[in-house]
Amino acid sequence: MYLIGNTGNLVNAECNVEIAERRVDVLVSSSGGGQTEKSLNPEYNELVELIFHRLDFMRAAFSGAFIESAKHAALELRERRLELQDVQGNPAPNHNFVKHFGARYARIAIGRAAKRFGREQLLTNVDGGNSQKRVRLRFQLSYEASHNDVISVLQAIDAPRPTNKYFPIYKLLTESGQEQIVRTLGELSNMVEGLPPSAETPQFWANTREHQLQRKDNWFKAGYEASYLPESRSVRFVKSGKGSDRLSSSDQVAEHFASLLRVFDSDVSETNNQQAARASFLESVHRTVRQFNRSQAVQSEVLNRAQGYCECCEQKAPFKKLDGNPYLEIHHVLPLAQGGPDTVENAIACCANCHRELHFGVLSEQLKEGLFTRLGNVLVRH
Template sequence: MAMTDITRREVEQAMAEFDRLGRDRFLQRYGFRRAVRYLLSHDGKLYDSKAIVGAAHGFLPGQQPLTWKQLSGGAKHAAGLLRRLDFSVERGGGSRPHEDLIDRIANLRVNRASGQPALYQPIALLWAFGRARRGEARLLSWSETEDAIKALLERHGMRGERPRPDYPIAALHHAGLWELHSHTGSVPTAKGDSKLRRWFVEQHPSGGLPELVYNLVRHSAETRLTVIDVLLGTFFQDLEYGPLLTDVGLYDANVADDGLDTGEQQDEWKEQANLAAQYERWCRIVDNRENENRGRRVPRTAFNPIRSSSAHRAVLHRSQGRCENPDCTGQPTDVTDAGQPILEVDHVMDLALGGRDHPSQMVALCPNCHAAKTRGRKREQLRATLLDVAMERHTALRTDEETE
């Protein structure tokens, strides 16, 4: 028998053995290493895809498990087999999950018959990202998913999208960005009309974001803001996306919060080698959202939570938890309830007076220095100093990133 003779039954037997033995003992028993690129995701658990396929072969009648040598170079083939059996396979299992997710979203295949990208998949993803951000259930019944996405398509289908949730969900499933459970047979491709609709009505699958994607969007502010920025820049150019993001809960001043505790925050700031790279990523989001209004007549003070949240986060990251006033006489050693330093991000030049909502014109200040900058007799002198500090630190970090 060949690897292609493996069915869902053998894979499920291998997963059951994985659960019984635990990951390390399972891999040791079959002689496989931990997966780096491909993980099988099933019922909220992750499995090493290549090892699972190798073990599954041993559950075929009269067959032995396949060794890593027999599957050498076959990780993609193992992943392909699992996908053909309608399992969900994650890319980036151990190396660069953030980068892999961004790459998949940027390269989504969408209908462009009108000359512009259709918004079915982006709208469905933004809805799911909003749920992940709030910590809501990862998997939902088809009726719940259908009702929610249908309503969003009706309200925000800015390029004539029909209220057909089955289109984006089928497409996202085949792109590895959506799990579907509790059904039989393969999920049809996002083509045709009545056949696709009938499959979802008859199968009524539950589904949602893969676990790795859900957790990244849930816990990583960097990933959350980056995927939103990529979707907006790729699919929503020249469109007013604010109402949609508001509807799905991704358009407020706290969208960049990720709930790091004190220890995690300090560990993040201690990674000096990554400071410039991380700062650059935040600033790039700010620049993208700022550039979208070039050529448009919009108020200088127009509030964009994606830009503002990214700028706020960039400044805090740049400050490394310390007041950026060079003449600061001391800041509180206490922290907030969330474990954050008591710092206030401030626009050195008020937006209404021509300032920019940009890290190059923003600083992190302790409460005393913030009060001095706002109400002190020497506030204008301090404002000039802080503007120089903000620009110097901003330029230095972005230059460091360019030269690495």
């Protein structure tokens, strides 16, 4: 299955869950994600840290990590256990490793241990033939939980299942985030491996919720509505303005988390600090998964102001889209998730590289100050 990140992004790295009594095993794979089979998936790190954070929320204690490579399949599980080390390189017990060192360092320590194991590189090709680059993460629960309980905690948001035939449409819409997307029936057919003849009718794409939700949820839950364009034999997906189901779904899941904690409070004791941290995490789930309805008018005005040039690096847009317009992305200087307004005075048009650097780069603050220097006549500090 695939998880939704805390900012509503689809984490393009797969994991599988196995549950037996009070034990939860999560198998994570580092391959794929649009990369070659033998390359490391750049979203693998986010996946592993999400698993640690979310299972900790339901008080699932990490109890160990194990190599799942084909080369070592003949070994017993205990022989495939990864020996984790602390920051000084000393052996550290698995049962409280994440609690002591945090999710990020736990992920790093597992990678280092896997590299030491059998002197093979972390999740790389084994004997030239292992495409299943996997590690088993094991957790222990102090109470009985159903398979659905665990899955709902891991997924956090009610998204369509990747096994759904029309899931590629959901993935296209959530990864694009554009106000409007048009695809021909031929393109959609290739994407979902075949469409029925009825796809050439408006009824197939009608935005009614009374039936065929297994198909239609793939655009409803992405926050879009669909319409069929018979003249061009294509489908237009437009942001509905109603938002997706994610906010209500996260509220429901959060309440489910809280109910689980209330039910099993008698089984597990927590310090005040742990309770505070858990409450803070719950608040962050509510806050960060919101889907903000962005104004198309603001987007159009900002793109028109940029005139095809990135307002951050001042270079020409890297390419033109199919409709002939320059490809630029909208960046909110004060993020919407932090209370920033969706206004022309808080938005710029930028190339994809600058957009990522503004969010994740070590020089993001300097870039932000540069924006106010160059665009001080249009941007307003908030």
